[in-house]
Amino acid sequence: MFYRLYDIFTEHPLDLIAESISIFPLIVGVVRYRSLRKGVKFLILFFFIIIVRDFTSNLYAVRKVNNLFLYNLSAFFEVISVCLLFRFEITKKSTKKFVDYGALITVLLCVFFWRSNELSAGILTSSRLYELLVVLFYFRQLIEDMNVKDILKHSLFWISSGLILQFTGTFFVYLFANYALSINTESGLFNLYWNMNQIMYITFALFSSIGLWVSKYDKNNFL
Numbered sequence: 001m002f003y004r005l006y007d008i009f010t011e012h013p014l015d016l017i018a019e020s021i022s023i024f025p026l027i028v029g030v031v032r033y034r035s036l037r038k039g040v041k042f043l044i045l046f047f048f049i050i051i052v053r054d055f056t057s058n059l060y061a062v063r064k065v066n067n068l069f070l071y072n073l074s075a076f077f078e079v080i081s082v083c084l085l086f087r088f089e090i091t092k093k094s095t096k097k098f099v100d101y102g103a104l105i106t107v108l109l110c111v112f113f114w115r116s117n118e119l120s121a122g123i124l125t126s127s128r129l130y131e132l133l134v135v136l137f138y139f140r141q142l143i144e145d146m147n148v149k150d151i152l153k154h155s156l157f158w159i160s161s162g163l164i165l166q167f168t169g170t171f172f173v174y175l176f177a178n179y180a181l182s183i184n185t186e187s188g189l190f191n192l193y194w195n196m197n198q199i200m201y202i203t204f205a206l207f208s209s210i211g212l213w214v215s216k217y218d219k220n221n222f223l
Contacts (some may be wrong), residue, residue: 037087153217162207169200
């Protein structure tokens, strides 16, 4: 089993890096838990889900069983995590309703687009689009309120920036996932798009780690 896993990571080294990086924000989040804002605490859940997904995916890969459905499944939990992450930080009632109802609609769309044997472009695109819109709404609130003293010491600035980079960097890859990340896609092309996805995720995880680390400043960083 370990030899098979070694072969997989030798062939796909970015997967090993991405899975290792996931541990950083989880550890930082636990260390800084007491200073985390209510919504930000759900980011720990987000990375826990990712770690469980990747661990399970590796078990399937070692046994040479199709594991792509796990990424479709994790999209459900990612939508819910992002919803909980920002709904406690967004103050406008109308925007909160969009966050809540948008999450519900997105989850229903994910059910409709469900695929058990390959990555679903419908699931990955709709979840990314919803999550991107929620982050943009939060950034608009930051700009309108102008109530943060030092933006670089604001945890959600780093987390939101990481999310935007990840979502925009992978949106078109996921939009054409049925072509770019299909089980029938030529291996070289598949690896190219998959590695692009992993690089964007690594960027997000690092930004999130910084955001969780500076969370200790949040309490005294508002006007």
